[in-house]
Amino acid sequence: MDDIANPPHQQQLLEQRITELEIKASFAEDLVDHLNEIVARQQQQIELLARQxxxxxxxxxxGDGGVTVRSLRDELPPHY
Structure with a gap:
């Protein structure tokens, strides 16, 4: 008798688990889309910074060698 009464309950549990997995998959897909947008924007920023x-x-x-490279460690702050 347990076998006869149990399958509908198991079917309901399986459907609930499938629904939960579909919801999680949907959220994961939205997150991936959002992260892809962020990566695309960061790539544009990287390209802009590289050009600059x-x-x-x-x-x-x-210049004709007139540019001298100075270390910031050698310079005193303005308040000295």
């Missing part, structure tokens, strides 16, 4: 760095290197290297 390249421009700064070109500006600094365009």
């Amino acid at each position: 760095l390249q421009e700064l290197k070109q500006q600094g290297g365009s």
Whole structure:
């Protein structure tokens, strides 16, 4: 008799577990989409920063050797 009464209960439990898994999968998919958007924005920022760095290197290297590289450790802060 247990076998006859148990399958509907098991079926209901399985359906509940499937529903919970579908909900979790949906949240995971939304999270992946959100993270992909963040990665795409970060890539754009990296490319912009790389271009700006390249421009700064070109500006600094365009002189006739008149540009001197100084270490910030050698400079005193303005209040000294």
